[in-house]
Amino acid sequence: MSPPMPGQKFSLPGVKHVIAVASGKGGVGKSTVAANLAVALHMHGQRIGLMDADIYGPSVPMMFGLGLVDQTRTPFPIERQGLKLMSMGFLVDPNQAVIWRGPKVAQAVGSFLVQIPWGDLDFLIIDLPPGTGDAQLTLSQQAPLTGAIVVTTPQDVSLIDARKGVRMFQEVRVPVLGVVENMSYFVGDDGKRYEIFRSGGGKKLAAEAGVSLLGELPIDPRVAECGDAGEPIVSKYPDSVVAKAYVALAQSVLNEMKKRPTTDALPEVEL
Numbered sequence: 001m002s003p004p005m006p007g008q009k010f011s012l013p014g015v016k017h018v019i020a021v022a023s024g025k026g027g028v029g030k031s032t033v034a035a036n037l038a039v040a041l042h043m044h045g046q047r048i049g050l051m052d053a054d055i056y057g058p059s060v061p062m063m064f065g066l067g068l069v070d071q072t073r074t075p076f077p078i079e080r081q082g083l084k085l086m087s088m089g090f091l092v093d094p095n096q097a098v099i100w101r102g103p104k105v106a107q108a109v110g111s112f113l114v115q116i117p118w119g120d121l122d123f124l125i126i127d128l129p130p131g132t133g134d135a136q137l138t139l140s141q142q143a144p145l146t147g148a149i150v151v152t153t154p155q156d157v158s159l160i161d162a163r164k165g166v167r168m169f170q171e172v173r174v175p176v177l178g179v180v181e182n183m184s185y186f187v188g189d190d191g192k193r194y195e196i197f198r199s200g201g202g203k204k205l206a207a208e209a210g211v212s213l214l215g216e217l218p219i220d221p222r223v224a225e226c227g228d229a230g231e232p233i234v235s236k237y238p239d240s241v242v243a244k245a246y247v248a249l250a251q252s253v254l255n256e257m258k259k260r261p262t263t264d265a266l267p268e269v270e271l
Helices: 030-043 102-114 134-142 156-171 201-209 221-229 241-258
Strands: 015-022 048-052 078-080 083-086 121-127 147-152 176-181 212-216
Touching: 015 030, 015 134, 015 156, 030 048, 030 083, 030 121, 030 147, 030 221, 030 241, 102 134, 134 156, 147 156, 147 201, 156 176, 156 201, 176 201, 176 241, 201 212, 212 241
Parallel strands: 015 121, 015 147, 048 083, 048 121, 147 176, 176 212
Antiparallel strands: 078 083
């Protein structure tokens, strides 16, 4: 199947819901949120695909302990930890820069969606690059997005750009399912909660946009450790505070989907 022409919508047979995870800027942990949310949804009994739409700086391969893939031996999408994965990082050496103009980026994103045999999925999670550029517009205008999740951190400097992400989806009529506040707090050895980067930013943005605050995710040094080691913290340290926060986030997403009139019934799963 060829990628759609500009302005043309396409469908993904077998995929029930397509969720974009976005942020208005880099550095807020959006890719980490997308990867761990995908794992947490799988823990809730959902069939999950994770597509890395960041053509210039793909993160999914490292987060799942993968690299270049020989397509003649390993067909796409790559399966790891119960998820189906696709990323430009499977095609290009990590030391090689992808120097493409916008139209080619948009074409690659479209190809990942329609030329990869995703099969039957409950959710295809799409990790968008930061900002509001070609990849975001291609997906918003052409892909069958069920909705978008916007990731921010608590401080105002992050909210400035996160607002732009919310407005972009609103302008192209993609429902914003809610806001996730990453790096929301730190739990010390004394068991107390410390708000290192202030607090309330995610709640403020959600209220402004009239959407749900889906979750507040704590800071844990092991998040970076797990990302570098190729195993998301939700699967490596399932009993940690941050892993439990992701499991709760996944349940919030499932609950939000149940409010949508066109959403298929999603099962309750006790973990």
